Amino acid sequence: MTNETHVWWKESVIYQIYPRSFADSDGDGIGDLNGITDHLPYLAKLGIDVIWLSPVYQSPNDDNGYDISDYRAIMEDFGTMEDFDRMLATAHRLGMRVVMDLVANHTSDEHVWFVESRSSRKSPYRDFYIWRDGHDGEPPNNWESVFSGPAWEYDEASDQWYLHLFSRKQPDLNWENPQTREAIYDMMRWWCDKGIDGWRMDVISMISKDQRFPDGQVGPDGYGDFFPYVVNGPRVHEFLREMNQEVLSHYDLLTVGEAGGVTIDEAKHYAAADGSELSMVFQFEHVDASLNEPAPLVGKWGTGKASMPKLRAILNKWQMELEGKAWNSLYWNNHDQPRVVSRFGDDRPKWRVRSAKMLATCLHMMKGTPYVYQGEELGMTNRHFSSIDECRDIEELNIWHQAVEELHMVTPEQMLACFDHVARDNVRTPMQWDASPNAGFTTGNPWIAVNPNYAEINAAACLADPDSVFYYYQRLIALRHSMPIIVYGTFHPLMEESEAIWAYERRLDGQTLTVACNWTDQPQPCPLWDDEPGTFVIGNYDTHEPGILKPYEAYVTVR
Numbered sequence: 001m002t003n004e005t006h007v008w009w010k011e012s013v014i015y016q017i018y019p020r021s022f023a024d025s026d027g028d029g030i031g032d033l034n035g036i037t038d039h040l041p042y043l044a045k046l047g048i049d050v051i052w053l054s055p056v057y058q059s060p061n062d063d064n065g066y067d068i069s070d071y072r073a074i075m076e077d078f079g080t081m082e083d084f085d086r087m088l089a090t091a092h093r094l095g096m097r098v099v100m101d102l103v104a105n106h107t108s109d110e111h112v113w114f115v116e117s118r119s120s121r122k123s124p125y126r127d128f129y130i131w132r133d134g135h136d137g138e139p140p141n142n143w144e145s146v147f148s149g150p151a152w153e154y155d156e157a158s159d160q161w162y163l164h165l166f167s168r169k170q171p172d173l174n175w176e177n178p179q180t181r182e183a184i185y186d187m188m189r190w191w192c193d194k195g196i197d198g199w200r201m202d203v204i205s206m207i208s209k210d211q212r213f214p215d216g217q218v219g220p221d222g223y224g225d226f227f228p229y230v231v232n233g234p235r236v237h238e239f240l241r242e243m244n245q246e247v248l249s250h251y252d253l254l255t256v257g258e259a260g261g262v263t264i265d266e267a268k269h270y271a272a273a274d275g276s277e278l279s280m281v282f283q284f285e286h287v288d289a290s291l292n293e294p295a296p297l298v299g300k301w302g303t304g305k306a307s308m309p310k311l312r313a314i315l316n317k318w319q320m321e322l323e324g325k326a327w328n329s330l331y332w333n334n335h336d337q338p339r340v341v342s343r344f345g346d347d348r349p350k351w352r353v354r355s356a357k358m359l360a361t362c363l364h365m366m367k368g369t370p371y372v373y374q375g376e377e378l379g380m381t382n383r384h385f386s387s388i389d390e391c392r393d394i395e396e397l398n399i400w401h402q403a404v405e406e407l408h409m410v411t412p413e414q415m416l417a418c419f420d421h422v423a424r425d426n427v428r429t430p431m432q433w434d435a436s437p438n439a440g441f442t443t444g445n446p447w448i449a450v451n452p453n454y455a456e457i458n459a460a461a462c463l464a465d466p467d468s469v470f471y472y473y474q475r476l477i478a479l480r481h482s483m484p485i486i487v488y489g490t491f492h493p494l495m496e497e498s499e500a501i502w503a504y505e506r507r508l509d510g511q512t513l514t515v516a517c518n519w520t521d522q523p524q525p526c527p528l529w530d531d532e533p534g535t536f537v538i539g540n541y542d543t544h545e546p547g548i549l550k551p552y553e554a555y556v557t558v559r
C-alpha cells in the first residue's frame with residue numbers, strides 16, 4: 001500500500017523539445033515555434049502529456065538560448081509571441097501541457113538588467129549581478145567556468161569583475177538581492193498568467209553562492225573548482241521556498257529543478273513530498289557515472305562507458321531512498337546528454353532497435369516521471385565528429401581552444417573521440433522526420449548538420465513500421481496511463497548480483513509488476529518467472545522463452 005498523493009505530474013510523460021533542432025517551418029535552417037505547432041499531432045499520437053520547451057526567449061544565442069536577453073520576448077529565429085500563443089493553445093487543445101525553461105541563475109550580458117548593472121557602480125541594477133574587486137589585476141578567486149577559462153570577467157570601465165559560472169556572456173544573477181528575486185518572480189507570474197503549465201529550472205542548484213567566494217581546489221588546467229561553494233549553496237532551499245510561496249503555490253504547475261551535484265539527502269528537500277519547493281529534480285549521478293570510467297582526459301571529456309551494474313546501483317538507490325519522501329524524475333538523455341542508445345545501449349544496426357526498446361522499458365517501468373528527449377522515440381544515435389568545424393556548441397569550441405590549442409593537454413584526435421562520446425552536439429543534430437534532404441527538418445541549410453543516418457532512422461519510417469521504437473514508446477506511455485501500479489507502485493530491486501540483467505518489481509495493492517531487462521547481446525538465464533508466469537504486459541520480442549532473456553530482451557508481467 002502506498003498513501004502517495006495523486007497528482008497529474010506523477011502520471012505524466014514529458015517530451016523535451018529543443019526548438020532549434022526540432023522543425024523549421026520557414027526554411028532559414030533553424031527550428032521554430034510554427035514548426036513545433038505543425039508537429040503537435042505527432043506528439044499527441046505518441047501519447048505524451050507534457051512538452052518541455054528548451055528556452056525560446058530572446059537571446060543572442062551564445063549558449064543556444066540559455067543566455068536570455070529578454071524573458072518576455074520570443075527569439076526572432078523562433079517566431080513571435082503570437083506564434084507562441086498559438087502553439088500553447090494548440091497543445092492545450094490536443095490535451096498536452098507546456099512547461100517552460102526557467103533560466104534564472106544567469107541572464108545574457110545583453111539583458112537590460114546587465115547593461116544597466118555594468119553602466120556604473122552606482123546603477124540601481126549594479127547589485128542584480130555579482131561584482132567583486134580583483135587582487136592585483138587577478139580575478140577575485142580562482143574559479144573555472146563550466147565552459148572553460150576563468151569564471152570572472154573584468155570590466156574596465158568600473159574596474160571590477162563579474163561572476164559567470166558559464167560563458168562570459170552569461171553573467172550570474174545575485175540571488176542575495178531581494179529585488180533580483182522579485183524581478184524573477186514577477187516574470188514567472190507573467191508566464192504563469194499566460195497559461196503555461198510549469199517550469200524546468202536551469203542549474204537551480206547553483207543560485208546560492210557562498211558569499212565568502214573562497215578559492216577552489218586547483219585542477220590540472222590550473223583553475224579552481226567552484227562546486228563546493230555553489231552547488232546546493234547555503235540559501236538555495238530558502239530561495240526556493242520563497243519562490244514557492246510567492247509564485248508556484250498560486251498555480252497548478254509541474255516544476256523540475258536541474259540539480260547538478262544533488263545528493264539524495266538534498267533531493268529530499270528540493271522535491272519534498274510536502275510541496276514546499278519543487279515537484280522533482282534532475283539528478284546527475286547516473287549520467288555522470290560514465291565520466292569516470294576510465295578517468296576523463298580533461299574535465300568531463302573522456303570516452304568512458306558506465307557498466308550496467310554501476311548504473312543500476314545508482315538508479316535503484318534513488319528509487320529506494322526517495323520512496324514516500326520525494327518524487328523521482330526519470331531520464332536517459334536531454335539536450336546536454338548524449339543519445340542513450342549510443343551511450344548506454346548498443347547502436348550497431350543489428351541491435352539498435354532492440355536495445356533502444358530495452359532501455360526505454362528499463363526506465364519507464366520505474367517509479368517517477370519519465371522524460372523523452374526528441375528523437376529518443378526513434379532510436380536516434382550519436383553522430384561522429386571528424387573535425388571541430390562540425391561543432392556548434394560553445395562548450396566544445398571552448399574546450400577545444402583551451403585543451404587542444406592553448407594548453408596542448410590532448411591531441412585533436414583524442415578530443416574528437418571524446419566528442420563522439422559526450423559532446424552535447426550529439427543530441428542537437430536536427431530531428432529526423434523523413435528520408436528527404438536534411439531529414440525533412442528544413443528546406444534550407446540546417447544550422448548544424450543532420451546525422452547522416454537519417455535515411456534509415458526517421459519518424460516517417462517509424463510510423464510506417466508497427467514494430468518501430470516509436471510504437472514501443474507509445475505502448476509504454478499508454479501503459480503508464482492505464483496501470484496505476486506503474487505510477488504509484490513501490491520499487492523493489494531483484495537479481496542485484498547479476499552482471500547482465502537489471503530487474504525489479506513494483507508493488508501496489510496486492511499486485512506485482514515484474515520487470516527484467518537484458519543489457520547484453522547474449523542470451524542470459526533469468527529465473528524470475530520459473531514459479532509463476534504472470535500476465536504479459538510488454539516486451540520487445542514476439543515471444544518469450546521461459547527461463548531466458550534473449551539479447552537485449554525486456555520483459556514485463558503482472559500478477
Ligand code: GLC
Pocket residue numbers: 063066067103166202203258335336
Ligand atoms: C544547463 C543547461 C545547459 C546550459 C547551462 C547554462 O545545464 O541545460 O544547456 O548550457 O545550464 O545555462
